[in-house]
Amino acid sequence: MKTITIKDIAKECGVGVSTVSRAINNHPDISDETKERIMKVIRENNFTPNSTARNLKFTQTKTIAVLIKGIENPFFQKMLKVFEEEIQNKKYTFLLHRVDSNQDELEVALQLIKERKLKGIIFLGGCFSHDEKRLKQITVPFVLSTISIFDGVDKNIYSSVSVDDIKESKKAVDCLCDYGHEKIAILAAQPWDTSISGLRIEGYKRALAERNIPINKNLIRYTLEEVNAFTMENGYKLMKELLESEEEFTAVYAVSDSMVIGAGKAILESGKKIPEDYSIMGFDGLDISYYYNPSISTIRQPVEDMAKETSEILFNLIENNAYNSHKIFEGELLVRQSIARLNK
Amino acid sequence: MKTITIKDIAKECGVGVSTVSRAINNHPDISDETKERIMKVIRENNFTPNSTARNLKFTQTKTIAVLIKGIENPFFQKMLKVFEEEIQNKKYTFLLHRVDSNQDELEVALQLIKERKLKGIIFLGGCFSHDEKRLKQITVPFVLSTISIFDGVDKNIYSSVSVDDIKESKKAVDCLCDYGHEKIAILAAQPWDTSISGLRIEGYKRALAERNIPINKNLIRYTLEEVNAFTMENGYKLMKELLESEEEFTAVYAVSDSMVIGAGKAILESGKKIPEDYSIMGFDGLDISYYYNPSISTIRQPVEDMAKETSEILFNLIENNAYNSHKIFEGELLVRQSIARLNK
DNA sequence: TTGTATGCGTTATCAA
DNA sequence: TTGATAACGCATACAA
Numbered sequence: 001m002k003t004i005t006i007k008d009i010a011k012e013c014g015v016g017v018s019t020v021s022r023a024i025n026n027h028p029d030i031s032d033e034t035k036e037r038i039m040k041v042i043r044e045n046n047f048t049p050n051s052t053a054r055n056l057k058f059t060q061t062k063t064i065a066v067l068i069k070g071i072e073n074p075f076f077q078k079m080l081k082v083f084e085e086e087i088q089n090k091k092y093t094f095l096l097h098r099v100d101s102n103q104d105e106l107e108v109a110l111q112l113i114k115e116r117k118l119k120g121i122i123f124l125g126g127c128f129s130h131d132e133k134r135l136k137q138i139t140v141p142f143v144l145s146t147i148s149i150f151d152g153v154d155k156n157i158y159s160s161v162s163v164d165d166i167k168e169s170k171k172a173v174d175c176l177c178d179y180g181h182e183k184i185a186i187l188a189a190q191p192w193d194t195s196i197s198g199l200r201i202e203g204y205k206r207a208l209a210e211r212n213i214p215i216n217k218n219l220i221r222y223t224l225e226e227v228n229a230f231t232m233e234n235g236y237k238l239m240k241e242l243l244e245s246e247e248e249f250t251a252v253y254a255v256s257d258s259m260v261i262g263a264g265k266a267i268l269e270s271g272k273k274i275p276e277d278y279s280i281m282g283f284d285g286l287d288i289s290y291y292y293n294p295s296i297s298t299i300r301q302p303v304e305d306m307a308k309e310t311s312e313i314l315f316n317l318i319e320n321n322a323y324n325s326h327k328i329f330e331g332e333l334l335v336r337q338s339i340a341r342l343n344k
Numbered sequence: 345m346k347t348i349t350i351k352d353i354a355k356e357c358g359v360g361v362s363t364v365s366r367a368i369n370n371h372p373d374i375s376d377e378t379k380e381r382i383m384k385v386i387r388e389n390n391f392t393p394n395s396t397a398r399n400l401k402f403t404q405t406k407t408i409a410v411l412i413k414g415i416e417n418p419f420f421q422k423m424l425k426v427f428e429e430e431i432q433n434k435k436y437t438f439l440l441h442r443v444d445s446n447q448d449e450l451e452v453a454l455q456l457i458k459e460r461k462l463k464g465i466i467f468l469g470g471c472f473s474h475d476e477k478r479l480k481q482i483t484v485p486f487v488l489s490t491i492s493i494f495d496g497v498d499k500n501i502y503s504s505v506s507v508d509d510i511k512e513s514k515k516a517v518d519c520l521c522d523y524g525h526e527k528i529a530i531l532a533a534q535p536w537d538t539s540i541s542g543l544r545i546e547g548y549k550r551a552l553a554e555r556n557i558p559i560n561k562n563l564i565r566y567t568l569e570e571v572n573a574f575t576m577e578n579g580y581k582l583m584k585e586l587l588e589s590e591e592e593f594t595a596v597y598a599v600s601d602s603m604v605i606g607a608g609k610a611i612l613e614s615g616k617k618i619p620e621d622y623s624i625m626g627f628d629g630l631d632i633s634y635y636y637n638p639s640i641s642t643i644r645q646p647v648e649d650m651a652k653e654t655s656e657i658l659f660n661l662i663e664n665n666a667y668n669s670h671k672i673f674e675g676e677l678l679v680r681q682s683i684a685r686l687n688k
Numbered sequence: 689t690t691g692t693a694t695g696c697g698t699t700a701t702c703a704a
Numbered sequence: 705t706t707g708a709t710a711a712c713g714c715a716t717a718c719a720a
Contacts, residue, residue: 003403003458005697016707021699029705048458052405053697055396056712059347071425074418081415084442096440098428114347114392232635265635291576291609293637349713360691365715373689397713400696 004047012045013038024049051093061117063093064314067105069126071098073230074258075284075303076124079145082307083122090315092119099126101228106134113140120314123147128195132157141317145310146301148199159317159324161310165196168299168331169203169255172281175297175333176251177211180342181279184208185219185247187238187254187263189229197229200255200283218247230255235262243270250278250342257282257289257298264292264338275340285334294337302329348391356389357382368393395437405461407437408658411449413470415442417574418602419628419647420468423489426651427466434659436463443470445572450478457484464658467491472539476501485661489654490645492543503661503668505654509540512643512675513547513599516625519641519677520595521555524686525623528552529563529591531582531598531607533573541573544599544627562591574599579606587614594622594686601626601633601642608636608682619684629678638681646673 006024010017015034022030023038055061064087068076080096087094095116099108105126112118121142128147135157144160176184186204189197201220208215221238223229235254242249243266252267254260260282267278274280274294282289285300309327316322350368354361359378366374367382385391399405408431412420424440431438439460443452449472453465465486472491479501488504520528530548533541545564552559565582567573579598586593587610596611598604604626611622618624618638626633629644653671660666 003461003697006699007697010707017697018699018701018707018709019705022706025699031705034705048455050400050461050697051459052396052399052461053712054699056394056400056697056714057699059712061396071428072421074421077416077418077421081442084415084440088442094440096428096438098425098432111392115395117394117396232631236635261632261635264637265639268637287576288605288632291580291605293608293612295609347713350715351713354691361714362692362716363690366690369715375689378689394713397696398715400698400713401715403696 003050004045006047006049009038009041009045009047013041055117059117060119061093062091063095063116063118064120064122065095065097065109065112065116065118066122066124067097067099067109067112068124069099069101069103069105070228070230072228073125073256074286074288075146075230075256075301078303079124079307079310082304083311086308086311086315101126106130106138109138109142113138120318122310122314126195141314143310143314143317146196146303146306148195155326156324159313159326161306161313161327161329163299163301163306163329163331165199166203166206168301169200169283170207171203171331171333172283172297172299173204173207173253175335176253176279176281176339177207177213179251179279179339181251182211182213183216183219183249184251184253185221185242185249187221187223187235187242187252187259189223189255190225190227191222193229197255204253216247218245219249230258232258232262232265235259236266237262239263239266243267251281251339252278253281253283255283257284257286257296260296260298261288261292264296275338279339279342281339285332289334290336292338296338297336298334299331300334301331305329347394348389350391350393353382353385353389353391357385399461403461404463405437406435407439407460407462408464408466409439409441409453409456409460409462410466410468411441411443411453411456412468413443413445413447413449414572414574415469416572417469417600418630418632419490419574419600419645422647423468423651423654426648427655430652430655430659445470450474450482453482453486457482464662466654466658470539485658487654487658487661490540490650492539499670500668503657503670505650505657505671505673507643507645507650507673507675509543510547510550512645513544513627514551515547515675515677516597516627516641516643517548517551518554519679520597520623520625520683521551521557523595523623523683525595526555526557527560527563527593528595528597529565529586529593531565531567531579531586531596531603533567533599534569534571535566537573541599548597560591562589563593574602576602576606576609579603580610581606583607583610587611595625595683596622597625597627599627601628601630601640604640604642605632605636608640619682623683623686625683629676633678634680636682640682641680642678644676644678646676649673 006020010020023035099105123144148165282296282298289296289298350364354364367379443449467488492509626640626642633640633642
């Protein structure tokens with residue numbers, strides 16, 4: 001089956017190729033009559049312009065890449081859905097690209113920009129700690145979504161959408177403290193993760209510091225190297241170790257809902273109860289945190305809104321030449337069954 | 345910043361463009377010496393060939409599309425990850441395309457094939473009930489993954505990877521029956537879903553029939569139109585209705601783990617216990633089914649293997665011109681805490 | 689082994 | 705309002 005081209009259409013209509021092109025692209029310089037005639041033939045022949053050739057002309061392709069680290073993280077799922085929708089709606093091509101946890105997302109991005117002539121990039125997940133110089137290499141608009149970045153980097157060279165991880169994290173720990181807990185364990189990612197995990201630990205520390213609760217290093221449980229941190233499995237393992245360590249604690253806070261669900265399993269398996277023996281608190285606000293038994297207290301991030309904002313900012317950057325902007329969303333503390341007041 | 349092309353490299357090396365092209369593509373007709381020289385310049389200039397132009401030459405692009413209905417279904421997540429990996433490994437481009445539940449996936453596929461000159465397609469999810477004629481319109485290799493299709497369609501025109509939904513479903517219900525349950529409710533998708541949901545209902549019916557347990561239509565709970573069937577939320581709603589209907593039952597089987605988790609929530613909220621008051625059983629074998637409390641009995645589908653097989657079949661079709669093939673995987677019944685023996 | 693010229697399917701420029 | 709023609713960046717047949 002020979003693929004049908006714009007030339008064939010032109011021949012069939014007895015017009016030049018440029019006229020056909022004009023018809024397709026709604027150019028003004030064409031009479032309604034010929035346009036109608038051409039469109040009819042196009043429909044009849046079921047012709048679709050070859051987007052590859054198109055893109056070659058445009059030098060820039062209308063594609064937006066989502067670079068995602070930790071594609072298995074359910075937290076990203078809803079966001080992905082929104083991105084896909086928005087990008088499809090805008091008639092752009094959606095390019096999903098997974099980047100390995102040990103890969104440098106900037107390298108990948110640079111490569112992709114050149115190879116695919118991207119219009120924009122959304123970075124999702126990963127520990128984003130690149131300096132200004134490297135960030136500047138990225139020549140197309142990009143948005144860091146739900147990624148916090150260090151201060152010290154010029155805010156004008158990138159856009160971001162996130163929650164204030166330190167603040168929200170402090171909220172979570174504050175809540176536990178308000179319930180009377182002082183010996184609070186925290187399940188975190190690797191020590192070198194200064195992004196999400198690091199910031200949330202910082203929030204944890206600040207909450208405790210504010211109440212003059214000394215920080216017990218043994219209660220800060222880091223994930224081992226090479227392990228996928230934000231998973232139920234990892235939460236389960238970390239919790240198991242903690243329980244076996246015989247370090248005393250009354251509450252567990254994990255830097256993600258997935259982790260805390262794993263942790264919950266470990267607790268229940270050990271014969272202890274939630275929240276009677278241990279209170280648990282997560283972060284993210286996945287649907288499952290509500291459906292879990294007991295339902296899990298957490299900080300809900302407004303993912304859909306955040307994803308929408310992300311693509312909005314990106315399209316503003318791309319189409320309206322807007323300035324880089326930063327949107328911080330408010331998290332919502334959801335107090336549910338998983339925490340109990342501590343009677344001393 | 346002018347984008348650098350193969351021409352620039354050629355000029356810089358003092359050779360012709362074709363020589364550069366040969367160097368890039370590992371052609372035999374080139375001396376190692378010049379090749380080295382060219383590659384060096386390429387590295388220095390940080391040059392990447394424009395894949396758009398490349399694709400235009402090839403007429404066919406090396407891209408594989410994954411058409412997915414119900415992208416929010418966590419069941420697909422692990423598969424997506426595998427696909428993305430495999431496709432990236434094979435140096436193909438991975439094109440993820442969501443299709444709305446009311447969209448016709450074949451239409452979308454046809455469109456995409458022409459527009460993007462696809463090499464192959466993976467269909468994921470959705471109710472696949474197209475007839476032979478329409479299936480034949482798809483001119484590139486494709487694999488239906490975890491989608492069951494009617495008999496009556498010529499097996500030679502498509503490939504598929506799945507479990508035997510009827511058989512596995514029967515396994516699940518058999519298990520409940522073995523535990524003494526007879527009044528077993530089933531939470532299903534819409535009545536018109538003759539694919540996954542329909543087949544699993546069939547398995548349910550066969551299990552009951554084999555034991556001469558009459559089928560109570562009131563215990564078959566269908567999802568309302570327009571609702572996303574395979575979600576926790578939907579399972580929750582369906583279960584709530586069932587509980588309020590005062591229809592008697594002792595066990596609930598849902599056609600997906602997500603649904604059964606929602607159902608579990610509804611049960612617990614009503615003050616009943618699992619498995620003391622109601623036994624519950626899911627399907628899919630999501631990680632969460634293990635971590636849930638109580639852990640949920642389910643039929644585990646070997647998703648990773650299935651995804652790998654899917655891409656293997658597809659690449660065989662594409663690269664080795666293999667015949668269409670069909671792989672049926674065995675599900676694994678996981679009996680966990682969520683079911684109890686019924687003492688009459 | 690290398691270089692030149694042509695074409696892939698479009699869009700854009702220019703002249704008609 | 706149209707049509708011929710030159711790009712876009714690359715690969716390749718063919719000539720050298």
